[in-house]
Amino acid sequence: MPETVDEVVARLGEQAYLCDRRLATVILVALRIRKPLFVEGEAGVGKTELARAMAQVLGARLIRLQCYEGIDLAHAAYEWNYARQLLHIRLLDTGASDAGRATAERDLFGDEYLLRRPLLDAIDNRDPVAPVLLIDEIDRSDEEFEAFLLELLADFAISIPELGTVRAAQPPFVVLTGNRTREVHDALKRRCLYHWIDYPDxxxxxxxxxxxxxxxxxxxxxxxxxxxxxxxxxxxxxxxxxxxxxxxxxxxxxxxxxxxxxxxxxxxxxxxxxxxxxxxxxxxxxxxxxxxxxx
Ligand SMILES: Nc1ncnc2c1ncn2[C@@H]1O[C@H](COP(=O)(O)OP(=O)(O)OP(=O)(O)O)[C@@H](O)[C@H]1O
Ligand SMILES: [Mg+2]
Known part of the structure; x- marks a missing residue:
């Protein structure tokens, strides 16, 4: 992990990402205090690329969530594998005892029936190095989805009603990007360090x-x-x-x-x-x- 602002500049430079000292300082702070980084800027100023380059600098896996209108939990965080659950129920119907059936029903909402989407993948990671989570173009999603992100950004946790709260053993380095197609809610911004990426000189x-x-x-x-x-x-x-x-x-x-x-x-x-x-x-x-x- 880079230790100084100069080192952030240099290490990103090695990944062909050239940034100024202001951005490098914000990155260093975000790494140190483990706060998500929210970068906004016009199209093509290097917001998405920053996350990619940071993953390389840290030797971390890049987990990318591309936001769009109507994105929901099932696509972003997790989903129950209905097909497998149904199959499980079918098997039960073929002659389990009442007690066996009750246990088996509980199993229906166990880990093996959970489909992990990018957010859960990032929170519940077992990587050797904490991954970089890129939540790209957050301004394209709707406010409902933003509200869901609040828990994740503040506590690096996701609550799954059937399972309980999944908390990150090692929090990912989170980068959110936006284009200002709409204003992102203050509550979300408050949980992040904010940086505006300008055109370079x-x-x-x-x-x-x-x-x-x-x-x-x-x-x-x-x-x-x-x-x-x-x-x-x-x-x-x-x-x-x-x-x-x-x-x-x-x-x-x-x-x-x-x-x-x-x-x-x-x-x-x-x-x-x-x-x-x-x-x-x-x-x-x-x-x-x-x-x-x-x-
Ligand atoms: N600071 C930089 N250092 C090196 N390359 C850069 C930098 N900024 C932009 N680029 C180049 O510009 C390309 C586009 O950057 P990127 O896709 O990250 O833009 P963006 O800000 O995410 O745009 P959009 O809002 O359209 O998604 C990169 O692939 C890279 O080639
Ligand atoms: Mg982009």
């Missing part, structure tokens, strides 16, 4: 492109990162994230372009700009952006 974005796409030259990375930073200052329907910068640079490198020709930039900008309305505004702006940011 130019230097960091250049470095990210270089580490994610080593085939891209420093010069090209700088040109594309500069352009994308310029685009983020425009009034676009959807601003490009870091993933888009990497894709655009990679596309240009793939055809041997150096990023100085507006026509080639236009032809490849679909790697970074994904709405028709935006394509038009960006096309018009490219010559100016190139002039403003010579590489």
């Amino acid at each position: 130019l230097e960091r974005e250049v470095a990210i492109v270089r580490v994610r796409a080593p085939e891209v030259s420093e010069r090209l990375a700088r040109r594309v990162a500069g352009l994308v930073q310029g685009l983020r200052g425009m009034d676009l329907y959807k601003l490009p994230g870091v993933a888009e910068t990497v894709d655009w640079a990679r596309s240009l490198a793939a055809i041997g372009a150096d990023g100085s020709d507006p026509e080639t930039l236009e032809a490849t900008m679909g790697a970074a700009v994904k709405y028709q309305e935006d394509l038009e505004s960006v096309r018009t702006a490219i010559p100016d952006l190139l002039r403003d940011r010579p590489a």
